[in-house]
Amino acid sequence: MATLTNHTGNLQTALVNVRQRIAEFERKYAREPGCVQLLAVSKTQGPERVHAVYELGQHRFAENYLQEALGKMDALADCAIEWHFIGPIQSNKTRDLAARFDWVHSVDRLKIAQRLNEQRPPARGPLNVLIQVNLSDEDSKSGVAVGEVASLAAGIAGMPQLQLRGLMAIPAAATDFAAQRLVFRRLAQARDQLVANGHSGCRELSIGMSSDFEAAIAEGATMVRIGTDIFGARVTMP
Numbered sequence: 001m002a003t004l005t006n007h008t009g010n011l012q013t014a015l016v017n018v019r020q021r022i023a024e025f026e027r028k029y030a031r032e033p034g035c036v037q038l039l040a041v042s043k044t045q046g047p048e049r050v051h052a053v054y055e056l057g058q059h060r061f062a063e064n065y066l067q068e069a070l071g072k073m074d075a076l077a078d079c080a081i082e083w084h085f086i087g088p089i090q091s092n093k094t095r096d097l098a099a100r101f102d103w104v105h106s107v108d109r110l111k112i113a114q115r116l117n118e119q120r121p122p123a124r125g126p127l128n129v130l131i132q133v134n135l136s137d138e139d140s141k142s143g144v145a146v147g148e149v150a151s152l153a154a155g156i157a158g159m160p161q162l163q164l165r166g167l168m169a170i171p172a173a174a175t176d177f178a179a180q181r182l183v184f185r186r187l188a189q190a191r192d193q194l195v196a197n198g199h200s201g202c203r204e205l206s207i208g209m210s211s212d213f214e215a216a217i218a219e220g221a222t223m224v225r226i227g228t229d230i231f232g233a234r235v236t237m238p
């Protein structure tokens with residue numbers, strides 16, 4: 001794992017390395033080649049660093065903070081970037097989320113879903129959303145309990161400007177690889193249950209960060225969210 005902020009010259013090495021590891025884990029766990037998408041988590045990184053990674057062929061980026069993301073989107077308006085929102089959602093931020101992002105991973109309340117649905121500009125087509133699930137049962141973490149996924153999914157299914165695409169989770173750091181896998185397996189099972197109950201477009205599993213993406217790929221991740229292993233350690237907060 002990277003321990004220092006990567007300078008531009010190192011970004012290429014880091015990105016190639018992450019891509020190679022994803023491919024290796026797809027093989028190791030008998031996943032279809034290329035089935036795991038890499039999202040580069042660019043929080044705290046300036047637009048020039050995002051642009052450098054974009055020029056290396058990485059076109060999917062994920063952001064946690066709306067204001068910070070909007071600045072980068074404006075600076076990089078000429079780039080064909082697919083933007084993913086992965087941070088906590090306050091209801092007064094939904095208008096910009098609905099207008100500017102391609103995917104929102106952190107929907108965990110019906111009220112937020114309703115606002116995104118109402119505020120999505122029709123010309124952009126339905127917004128891709130994931131339900132964020134709290135696998136660690138900690139009060140402090142965002143996300144619905146596994147037992148509440150079905151009712152939130154049913155609500156979203158009736159919203160024409162939202163397309164429910166799957167589930168996302170940010171589990172508490174686990175002690176070892178086997179423990180990481182067990183937690184991710186619960187999310188995969190919840191996703192399988194949704195598909196079995198008729199949510200046929202609900203196939204994505206957004207799990208896996210720099211420290212646990214092997215376990216996530218072993219358990220069926222389709223989107224891994226990698227910051228540190230691409231950009232290096234984050235040294236500044238916005």
Ligand SMILES: *Cc1c(COP(=O)(O)O)cnc(C)c1O
Nearest residue numbers: 041086209210211225226227228
């Ligand atoms: C920061 C962040 C990541 C990336 O974490 P790294 O450990 O830097 O790879 C992934 N997902 C979410 C929700 C994050 O906030």
